[in-house]
Amino acid sequence: xxxxxxARHLQVFFETLGRLWQTPVASMMTTLVIxxxxxxxxxxxxxxxxVDRLSADWQGAPxxxxxxxxxxxNGPIDPIESGQRLLQNPMVEDVQYVSPEQGLEEFSEMxxxxxxxxxxxxxxxxxLLIVFPATGEDNMASSQLADQLxxxxxxxxxxxxxxxxxxxxxxxxxxxxxxxxxxFLMGAGILLVISNTVRLGITNRASEIEIIDQVGxxxxxxxxxxxxxxxxxxxxGTLLAWLVTGLTLYLLENPVAELATLYQSQFSIGxxxxxxxxAVTVCVTLLGVLAARITVDRYLVKLRPS
Numbered sequence: 001x002x003x004x005x006x007a008r009h010l011q012v013f014f015e016t017l018g019r020l021w022q023t024p025v026a027s028m029m030t031t032l033v034i035x036x037x038x039x040x041x042x043x044x045x046x047x048x049x050x051v052d053r054l055s056a057d058w059q060g061a062p063x064x065x066x067x068x069x070x071x072x073x074n075g076p077i078d079p080i081e082s083g084q085r086l087l088q089n090p091m092v093e094d095v096q097y098v099s100p101e102q103g104l105e106e107f108s109e110m111x112x113x114x115x116x117x118x119x120x121x122x123x124x125x126x127x128l129l130i131v132f133p134a135t136g137e138d139n140m141a142s143s144q145l146a147d148q149l150x151x152x153x154x155x156x157x158x159x160x161x162x163x164x165x166x167x168x169x170x171x172x173x174x175x176x177x178x179x180x181x182x183x184f185l186m187g188a189g190i191l192l193v194i195s196n197t198v199r200l201g202i203t204n205r206a207s208e209i210e211i212i213d214q215v216g217x218x219x220x221x222x223x224x225x226x227x228x229x230x231x232x233x234x235x236x237g238t239l240l241a242w243l244v245t246g247l248t249l250y251l252l253e254n255p256v257a258e259l260a261t262l263y264q265s266q267f268s269i270g271x272x273x274x275x276x277x278x279a280v281t282v283c284v285t286l287l288g289v290l291a292a293r294i295t296v297d298r299y300l301v302k303l304r305p306s
Contacts, residue, residue, distance in 0.1 A: 008224075016228040019201075026197075027233070033193050034237025037186040038284060039244040042272060044179045046249060050269045052172050064146045066129040067157045077154045079127040086131060091145050093134035100125040126156060187287060190237075194230045194291035201229060202299050209299075223296045227289050234288030238281045245272060 020027045066086070068077055083095040131149065133142045143160050150158035202209065209222055249269055256269055 016225055016232055019225075020229070020232065026200075030193060030197050030233050031237045031240055034190055034234060034284070035240035035244055037189050037193075038238055038241035038280065039248070041179055041183040041186055042241065042245045042280070043248050044175070044182065045276075046245070046272055047269055048172060048175050048179060051168075052176075062133050062142045062160075064131040064133065064142065064149060065159045066131055066149055066155055067159075068127040068129060069154055069156045070126060077127075079129065082154050083129050086129065086149070089145075089148075091134055091141070091148075092131055094132040096130040096132075098128040098130060100127060131158075190234065190284065190287055191291040194233060194288045195295045197233060198226045198229055198292045198295040199299075201226060202296065219297075219300055222300065223293065226292045226296045230288035230290075230292030231285050234284045235281070238284045242272075242277060 068079055068082055071077055079097050079099075083097055086092050086095050131145075133145050146158045146160040149155055212222055249271055252269055
């Protein structure tokens with residue numbers, strides 16, 4: 001029984017491949033449409049995933065850079081004493097002092113402008129206090145603390161260093177939502193494409209289907225070839241989509257690496273993981289089968305209302 005079932009499915013599979021081969025232009029157009037519909041959200045997904053992973057690597061303990069004045073109306077400012085005063089604030093967990101000499105040395109190492117820095121007549125950097133808020137990852141509370149510190153008389157400027165990172169994370173979340181919406185729209189497009197392809201196949205084989213129905217052919221027997229059309233077309237489209245996605249990411253690899261080098265970053269896009277490849281392939285193939293079944297069942301209801 002199993003052998004008969006397997007032989008019938010194998011026969012229909014190769015028969016479907018032969019029918020697709022007889023209409024190469026139409027089959028290729030359908031495959032290309034499916035491939036583009038899959039590749040576009042996949043490329044965006046991989047880019048967003050890479051940016052999200054990079055922002056997660058950057059996500060450390062929140063800190064506020066407090067640049068001190070050199071002196072006030074009451075005289076010179078002692079950075080150590082200023083740091084002790086900041087520690088009295090219950091919203092401040094810890095304070096680290098960075099002298100102008102240390103700051104200039106770190107900037108020289110990171111920027112690569114050692115010759116230009118050595119030519120400066122004096123150190124232009126002010127004393128710096130790095131404040132670690134006790135607010136944890138509360139972005140609003142840390143931002144309010146930065147505004148509070150900036151109002152102190154011995155503070156020149158207070159910069160919340162991770163404000164830009166939270167903005168980047170918010171932008172990434174928006175793009176993530178857009179990718180999900182785009183994926184659903186592309187999935188609906190695949191349903192329509194497969195439905196139209198199967199409907200055209202039904203029209204071309206209407207006489208054959210009516211004869212099969214008159215001699216007692218079951219709905220399963222009539223439906224099976226069209227289910228294979230949906231599955232094979234989506235499978236071929238998915239395979240082509242992986243080629244398009246891989247080629248697109250490969251073409252973006254060198255420009256992105258050059259841009260990351262300019263910003264002294266190790267950022268890279270990378271390629272789609274194997275679990276994602278398998279999941280998308282299975283889902284799209286099942287989507288093609290579903291679209292084909294719905295289309296055939298609608299036709300069979302008209303053919304055999306009972």
